[in-house]
Amino acid sequence: MQVYLATYGCQANERDSETILGMLEQMGYRETKKEEEADLILLNTCSIREKAEQKVFSYLGTLKQYKQDKPGLVIGLCGCMAQETDMIKLIRRRAPQVDLVLGTHKLHRLPEMIRNVQGGLGFQWDQEETGEIVEALPAIRPYPFKALVNITYGCNNFCTYCIVPYVRGRERSRRLEDILSESRQRVAEGAVELMYLGQNVNAYGKTLKDESADNKGKEASFANLLYRAQEIKELERIRYMTSHPRDFGEDLIRAIADCPKVSRHIHLPVQSGSSRILRQMNRGYSREEYLALVERIRRQVPEAVFTTDIIVGFPGETDEDLQDTITLLDQVGFDSAFTFMYSPRQGTPAAKLAEQIPLREKKARLQAVMAAQAGNSLRLHQELLGQTLHVLAESWDNGVLSGRADGNQLIHFPGEASGVGAFHQVKVKEAQTWTLKGETHGQE
Ligand code: SF4
The missing domain is CATH 3.80.30.20 (tm_1862 like domain)
Structure with missing residues (x-):
């Protein structure tokens, strides 16, 4: 079974998505980056801006076809939009292809709700505010470092x-x-x-x-x-x-x-x-x-x-x-x-x-x-030109490492792929508006 998970908004949502993937892995799901392969499509949404919500509704529109092509497909909405008052009514009216809506308070209920949909129990929703913090949920983390x-x-x-x-x-x-x-x-x-x-x-x-x-x-x-x-x-x-x-x-x-x-x-x-x-x-x-x-x-x-x-x-x-x-x-x-x-x-x-x-x-x-x-x-x-920054390399592309300095400045510098996940001393050689370029003084 495969799951396609789209995450919108802030790092709190990214963290929730790690938990979602952890729980789904325990249910036997593997993550896919292609919607057409998925048996389960989940949208972890944000409601800070109206535009983000419009994007979700337009995406749900395109998912209608997937559901028609694959009737067993389960589509779910979670995150902040799913917690909004009236969202259940709105979803039932505008996106009846959605099978479950789970607000922000009871993420741990997701596996049970998916099983209920698969078991033929129909549309599932939970927006209850519990104030409870559930510890020790599993998670899949994208970066080891x-x-x-x-x-x-x-x-x-x-x-x-x-x-x-x-x-x-x-x-x-x-x-x-x-x-x-x-x-x-x-x-x-x-x-x-x-x-x-x-x-x-x-x-x-x-x-x-x-x-x-x-x-x-x-x-x-x-x-x-x-x-x-x-x-x-x-x-x-x-x-x-x-x-x-x-x-x-x-x-x-x-x-x-x-x-x-x-x-x-x-x-x-x-x-x-x-x-x-x-x-x-x-x-x-x-x-x-x-x-x-x-x-x-x-x-x-x-x-x-x-x-x-x-x-x-x-x-x-x-x-x-x-x-x-x-x-x-x-x-x-x-x-x-x-x-x-x-x-x-x-x-x-x-x-x-x-x-x-x-x-x-x-x-x-x-x-x-x-x-x-x-x-x-x-x-x-x-x-910062000429200064040496303490940088954690987070990615590599074609001979260039990219990472963040202590002050969170984004800096690119030549290096090997093996340097990802390590700290480097990087001398700033070029300053641009949003990024810096530098050269390494070695890995620590
Ligand atoms: S109400 Fe919103 S903007 Fe204000 S502190 Fe809380 S999360 Fe931040």
Whole structure:
């Protein structure tokens, strides 16, 4: 039996897809990259932007034919879209070829639901929010040398534009010992880099403290997790995604400064440079507070490399607000920025705001922000010329290794395929806007 799995969106979904493939392997499935060979087609979806959802519906349309050609084919939808209110109704109406819809809370039920469909029990769905964290599910990992490790699920921040708290549920933290034990396990299997994942990793442990009457969870903070992970022998680099500026405390800055294995890349989504818009987004900080945080981090971690996320065209955004975003980009000096046009998501407060910005205007603003950021990226990359970076090679093509430096810069350099999965000392020879080129000073 073969499964075709399409993954959309963020690293949390990539991590879920690893678990999906692990569970399916135990059922006897093998992964195929060709839909026409598959007995099971699964879409692990994202609902952050409307466009991503439209893509899924149009893809489901093309799958109708596959189902007609192969009636035993099972088609399933999971991930954030599958958790949205009304999605079951919508799927039944627009894509009746779908056999199962499984939300984000009970991934472990997937094998049972597939068996039910195959057993003739008809359409299956489960969107129940349990808040429960199921540990020790199997997984198939695409890279032996790096691993994604979940530390929190869900989010409590309720930024007014964001659907995540509604589809991923309230914030839950895994137990510190479960995370450390998974980390040690991955390293024992050969991982030299771990990526700790959560919608807001800095809030890690908060819910554990709340839930623990005897304060057992007291030591579960993100800073403490970093100190403990730093002790894992053979582990060389610790990354994390995503940090919320609101919860970036002094203890965390200290931990990053104290732990040399913790990457100097700090992805700190600002979203807007205008305090007025930030307030309307319910981000919990002002422009000045964000800039002060960057300053505090730089004082203790001078080699920190910042990247960010920007949303343009939030309802009511004026030219002046946009200028505030552009000047903030210049002021901080981000190595790169993910820039997005605001996309109204049904059920979020911002979607109901009156002053929605026309698409054409949003596109023009996006161009302006991207152009400003491109200048900054090139300038910062040029400053790296002649420097030697510590790079984990992640892929090889035709005599060229590609990898990420401690600051997450993408760099290409000549090398052998056997160099994938190892760290290299790479001297920067050429700087481009989004990438660097270098030459190796040897494998470590
Ligand atoms: S912090 Fe805000 S943007 Fe990030 S997942 Fe939570 S609600 Fe969404």
